[in-house]
Amino acid sequence: MLPAGLCNGGRALELFIMPSHLDASVTLKKVREFAAEAVDEVRQFRGELTIYIRADHLRRVGEFLRDEPELTFKFLADVTAVDLYPSEPRFEVVYHLLSFQNQERLRLKVRIRGENPSVDSLVPVYPGANAFEREVFDLFGIQFAGHPYLRRILMPEEWEGHPLRKDYPTEGYR
Amino acid sequence: MPITLERVPNQEERVILSMGPQHPSTHGVLRLVLELSGETVVRALYDIGYLHTGFEKSFESKTYTQCIPLTDRMDYLCPLANNLGFCLAVEKLLDIEIPPRAQWIRVLLAELTRIQSHLVWLGTHAIDLGAMSVLLYCFREREDILRIFEMVSGQRMMTSYFRIGGLALEPPRGWLKRVEKFVSAFPSRLEEYEGLLTRNPIWQGRTVGIGKLTAEEAIAWGLSGPSLRGSGVDWDLRKRQPYSSYDKFDFEVPTRPEGDVYARYLVRLEEMRQSLRIVQQAMEGLPEGPIKADAPHIVLPDRESMKTSIEALIYHFKIVTEGFQPPVGEVYQAIESPRGELGFYVVSDGSPKPFRCHVRAPSFANLQALPKMIQGHLIADVVACIGTIDIVLGEVDR
Numbered sequence: 001m002l003p004a005g006l007c008n009g010g011r012a013l014e015l016f017i018m019p020s021h022l023d024a025s026v027t028l029k030k031v032r033e034f035a036a037e038a039v040d041e042v043r044q045f046r047g048e049l050t051i052y053i054r055a056d057h058l059r060r061v062g063e064f065l066r067d068e069p070e071l072t073f074k075f076l077a078d079v080t081a082v083d084l085y086p087s088e089p090r091f092e093v094v095y096h097l098l099s100f101q102n103q104e105r106l107r108l109k110v111r112i113r114g115e116n117p118s119v120d121s122l123v124p125v126y127p128g129a130n131a132f133e134r135e136v137f138d139l140f141g142i143q144f145a146g147h148p149y150l151r152r153i154l155m156p157e158e159w160e161g162h163p164l165r166k167d168y169p170t171e172g173y174r
Numbered sequence: 175m176p177i178t179l180e181r182v183p184n185q186e187e188r189v190i191l192s193m194g195p196q197h198p199s200t201h202g203v204l205r206l207v208l209e210l211s212g213e214t215v216v217r218a219l220y221d222i223g224y225l226h227t228g229f230e231k232s233f234e235s236k237t238y239t240q241c242i243p244l245t246d247r248m249d250y251l252c253p254l255a256n257n258l259g260f261c262l263a264v265e266k267l268l269d270i271e272i273p274p275r276a277q278w279i280r281v282l283l284a285e286l287t288r289i290q291s292h293l294v295w296l297g298t299h300a301i302d303l304g305a306m307s308v309l310l311y312c313f314r315e316r317e318d319i320l321r322i323f324e325m326v327s328g329q330r331m332m333t334s335y336f337r338i339g340g341l342a343l344e345p346p347r348g349w350l351k352r353v354e355k356f357v358s359a360f361p362s363r364l365e366e367y368e369g370l371l372t373r374n375p376i377w378q379g380r381t382v383g384i385g386k387l388t389a390e391e392a393i394a395w396g397l398s399g400p401s402l403r404g405s406g407v408d409w410d411l412r413k414r415q416p417y418s419s420y421d422k423f424d425f426e427v428p429t430r431p432e433g434d435v436y437a438r439y440l441v442r443l444e445e446m447r448q449s450l451r452i453v454q455q456a457m458e459g460l461p462e463g464p465i466k467a468d469a470p471h472i473v474l475p476d477r478e479s480m481k482t483s484i485e486a487l488i489y490h491f492k493i494v495t496e497g498f499q500p501p502v503g504e505v506y507q508a509i510e511s512p513r514g515e516l517g518f519y520v521v522s523d524g525s526p527k528p529f530r531c532h533v534r535a536p537s538f539a540n541l542q543a544l545p546k547m548i549q550g551h552l553i554a555d556v557v558a559c560i561g562t563i564d565i566v567l568g569e570v571d572r
Contacts, residue, residue, distance in 0.1 A: 046266055048504075075396065077398075077508065077515060094519065100393075100407070100414075128394060128395045130542060131542050152223075153222060163231055
């Protein structure tokens, strides 16, 4: 852990907090109003808002965030995943959204279990999710239901295993 | 089974053509599968991964400081932008403040990086479309910038010059003279390129109306950087979500509404002018002061103080052998790299090594729009479209 003297009480934070016309909590309020049952957990760290969404509500919430005129998260910057092996639920799929209008970022997370991991694809909502979801499928072995072309993108087709999983050795299998 | 396209029955005149990965106009090892009707592209697929080196896996077994040299090697045309993105992400995680001098030097070098990356883009883009001489001129100017990098960091390309908490070293005496010389010479050089290309009817014939993307399409496909601004979307992270004191600099964000190859060409040329303005301002207003944050647990002490102070020696030993331990948490820091939004998503579990570090590579996202852009165009226009999204395969494949 950092010694207390190093964290200069939020002064440096100003440099990094993304300027936002809307308070981050407005986004949260809107999402809660739209589907309170979809929100699993909320976290805030270094000025970044993370909303954990229950897996079966993901596409609905994505559509809402994109189309709601006060939020307009039209830009899906990134899709990735984190492997929390050996704990369960093992995977977190991470989405970074960006709203040009409000100059605001939002992180969505979906927790999924390690056995036959699968989550709804966001390609119908954000076409740009295509390659990113393929990458997550390739390197983590997470299925994206409804993805139009789900096959390996970086590793060779015949590769065995998913390299970014924590139980996959860094030097590979020999 | 390599990636391929299935032949549609009863359409025997269609030809499936595999272009790349070894092809001079695919800017590295990009492979395209094209379905052609005569010379017109009907469908296209891209196939990547030939340069995949598993950077994201390697990050997990290195301390934060050891990760910096890896970031250079992803986008080898703008190493300093990659260094900057990673350092900012970890600094955000640590919540430390960077002294103004270090920030100004970072901005100055990041903008020089942008110019030199755009120069390589311009030269290769032009040679793809048959204008050979531009490449030679562009590399002449790029050499000046690489010399500045060499002076500052000791390396021409793999600079690894930025450190978490500041800079590696104070730049050597006389380096600003070099920068000044470049800044005074470059505007006239830029005029020369414009003179060769902008109003050239052959150049316009090859670029106007090719690879069109509307603003809605560009946003939906996740395009960023000059490729997005060429479609009329006024979005630049340096202006809209300023980092590293970009808000203290005066510059404009060029956009063009047309969304074709020519528009993106004009945007990038104007960006070089604006970058030059930033370099000039950074040079003139360069503040005095330290180049490293006041955070002895994180930043390596000076050589001098290590010989005189036992604390400095202990910190040095601890940082080098163990690394430092950021708090548990996760951050996403995006910067405007020459190619677009370069994001670093760093997850810390409190240990000296990142638990997970993901790179949102702008080229990886921008490449997605390529099949859409080339649909209905001739094969010769495919190389124009590859050039215009300015991909670097090292970053696409990581």
